[in-house]
Amino acid sequence: MSAPAPSMRARVTRTDWDKLLTDGAIYLLALGGFYVGFKTLYSLALMVGYPTDEAMVVASLADIAILAYSRKAVREVKAGRSAWAIRLIVAAFSLGTFALQLRSAWPHPVSVGFHILPPAVWIIGHEMMLRGELRQAKKQLREHEIAQGLRPTPLPRLRRTWWLLDPYHTFTVWRLTKLWEQSPTFVILQEAARREHEGETIPRAWQGVLATGGQDEDEVRDRFIKALPPVPEKGSRTNQEIAAFITRATQLAGEFDIECTGKLLADILDCDPAQVSRIRTALREGKFKRLALTSA
Template sequence: MTTAHATATRRFTSAFTEEKITDAAIYLLALGGFYITYQTLYQVALTNGFPPDQAVVVGALADLAILAYSRKAVQEVQQGRSAWGIRLIVAALSMATVALQLRAAWPHPTALGQHALPAVVWITGLEMMLRGKLRAAKAARRQALIDAGLRPAPLAKLRLSEWILSPWPTFLVWRIMNLRSATADTAKAHLARTWTKTAPMPASWTVTVPAVLATVPPFKTLERPRFALPAATAAAAPAPVAPLPTIKHTDGTEATPQEVTAFLGALPAAPGKGRSKAEARVYQDAVQQIADEHTIMCTGTLIARLLDVSPGYVSQLKHVTI
């Protein structure tokens, strides 16, 4: 566990440091652009008759507005919102300052490029930073919904070579995977049962499918994928064909196999198929309590697989009163 924790900490620290360095570099570009813009706007204000003390304020207002709105855009994006309105305001203000700088540098080509470059670099860097933070925020929100059982986990993708070399069988596999939430090997096994009677299965499947055929039930009984149950009920339950999700500690580190075994061994027997939602809720609370004792992160996906139900069923249990 110490090695896994150290590795996870090192990866997180590395990613965190790289992100902060990139953000700091973008803001350094902004400071350089703001200084040049301030000098230009200050000279324009003096030319238009502003006294020096007011020219300082006029020169700083545009840069302060751009900085304030850009920070607001970053805050909105970190919460998973695109904030297009605020980003357009920042771009419009930046373009306005560029226009004033180009007017001051006209008509010298070199001066035009030098005045436009800082603002263009700043806008480009800001958009890159916002897009990266927005992708990260959406991914975190999507994963939180998956862990809470409010959104199905993404299915594994089939290889491109399978689509190219055997498109129709691969489409049938993909269809079963999406309709039944089955794994690729499970879908291939069910199709292979039919094909072995009428036509040979694709040659690329002969490596993995025969071993899966012995453990996968016939297609007509596959209402949903079977998941691993706790050790207390494993003997009485049918053999699972899909493993438990990755079990992690509350600090985000992955639990070792020994810790997973100890946690599953401490779980009570899951209620049977004829259970009520109240019984399922009691079982969920018991698993949550044991998970807290073992510092295990108890997600909706884990509860769903222990109860052998869909994640949507688990999301309904929070409304059940005991």
């Protein structure tokens, strides 16, 4: 028996309105650029001797090619491939129409500005959208490979202030971290023990880690994230599922003795911090059932 179709309210709740509005605005800008480009290319085609019907086809080819190759590039990016060749083709067609529009407006400065604006806005917006899709696809692929054991779990990064204030010893820690494939805290503990045994001075940059007994905040945070239940899938999750996840995350944060901030939860859930704040407020007011998710 097939599952019942989701209600209209559920579909509205699961819709990523921010992404929908952003992509819609980009394609609205694209339509404006296409229209201006078509009118310019059509007039240029008539000027160089094309008949009316052929001039319309020639003027449409560039815009249709940009639209078709753009959609192909988006599909490739969603599959986890960079699609650089297709993106270069899109950029070439866009810059070609840009050059023709610039030529038709030259040398009047106001006319040049009006002809530059539409293709420039479209190219920048299209590239930003593709880069966002590419980052998301690579993130999902990386997480899948880590879960399958095909890629090691990323090690905690060294703080930028360490590189700024003590670059020499920070480079030593970074080098051994890569060679040993161990966390920076483990490397510092081992190197500090070796230096102490050999009578060498322990760098001041490492003394903060030694004073806390090697309990690095990044490592505690990583263990906390690993202990969390599976994150509800973005795009198909409801506020009730997010509320249950936040409830369980808050319980685990108390066990790990870390602060479960709204920003931390938003980073884990990959959503707007304002949404997390609204749901946490609703939880405090008893508008959601306080369901605790069991860890896997």
